[in-house]
Amino acid sequence: MSGYLLRRTGQSVVVLAGVSVIVFALVHLVPGDPVRLALGTRFNQETYDALRERSGLDLPLLQQYVSWLGGALTGDLGVSFRSGDTVASLIGERLPATLTLAFASILVALAIAIPLGTVSALRPRSVVDRIATVFSQIGISVPEFWMAIVLILVFAGTLGWLPTGGYVPLTEDPAGWLQRLILPAVVTGVVSGSVITRFVRSSMLEALGSDHVRTAQAKGLPARQVFTWHVLRNALLPLVTVTGVQLAYLLSGVVVVEIVFSWPGLGQLALQSVQARDYPVLQGAVLLFAIVFLVINLVVDLLYTAIDPRIRR
Structure with a gap:
């Protein structure tokens, strides 16, 4: 196990080095001058x-x-051109909101996908199977922004049960934190749950039709x-694979x-940095996204070896 972990960690380091080069190159290919945009109407050549x-x-x-790479290795991702704050502090401010939404969404997705996909596989062509198929098709096909707007109109506008948006830290107002989390978590959870449901159903059907299952059933x-x-x-x-991918995406x-x-998450921060040509923030955010994907892929690979020991060989 230790040898496997070392090999996978080494591969992740090499991939991360390649990602850092690509990220840096692509960010600097984005047209526009970040200093000129940051100065705005206060522009003069000396200040520029x-x-x-x-x-x-x-x-x-x-x-x-x-x-930049030397600073990143020590945790110094630079300073934002737009606000003057350090990139690490900006990411740190947005990270709790992103973690909250991601883990709440994946819990909603699994709560939907595992029972629905399992029952659908155990009873193919049944009413539950048809419901699961329709649900997964709708969840994948319907745009997230449309679903979000509909939920806001129904639960915030018409019924008045939930706020329209915003974010409150858990430590400041637990009730307000939960109320503002429900709608975005449901939207992203339904979309991810639709994808996971199809994988659960197909993998269950494949396992149910395998020879060793029929042998176990024949043994009584x-x-x-x-x-x-x-x-x-x-x-x-x-x-495990599709859940890891969905969690990394979230x-x-x-x-x-x-x-x-x-919702003040990292995705919104990355979009704002693209619009402002804020190179340090964009580079730091994308590098963090790459690290998230690599870490989750590594965890998924380690879970593989725990579920199926043959993979270690």
Whole structure:
């Protein structure tokens, strides 16, 4: 296990190094001058030259990359051109909201997908199976912003049960935190749950039709034991994979949902930095997204070895 972990960690480091080069290059290919945009109507040539020199934009690109990478390795991601705050502090301010929405959404998705997909696979062509199929099609096809607007109109506008949006930290107002979390978590949870439901159903059907399951049934093992030890465990691999992908996607910021519900997450921060050509913030945010995907992929691979020990070999 330790050797496998070391190999996967080494591969992740190499991938992260490549991502850092690509991110830095793509960000600097975005048209527009961030210093000019930051100055706005206060522009004058002396201030402009001084800010470019202070931010290091007058240096060659290779030297800028080396300087940025060296700072990133020590936790210094630079300073925002727009606000003057450190990138680490800006990301730290948005991180709690992103973590809250991501984990609440994945819990909603799993609460929908696992029972619905399982019952659908155990009873193919039944009413439940048809409901699961229709639900997954609707959840995948309907745009997130439309679903969000409908829920706001119904539960906030018509019924008045929930606020239209915003974010309150859990430590300040637990009730307000929960009320503002419900609608965005349901929207993103339904979309992710629709995807996961289809994977749960297909993986369950494949496991139910395998030879070892039929052999266990022929031996007269109880149905619950066959399902737990032979069906569920073999169906977990696809479920773990798609859940990891959905969680990484949610942790990277759901931009549309964050904008509709005024949710101050990392996705909204990345969008604002693109609009303002705020290189340091955009580079820091995208680098964090890459780290999130790599870490979750590593965790998923380790879970694979726990579920199916044959993968270690």
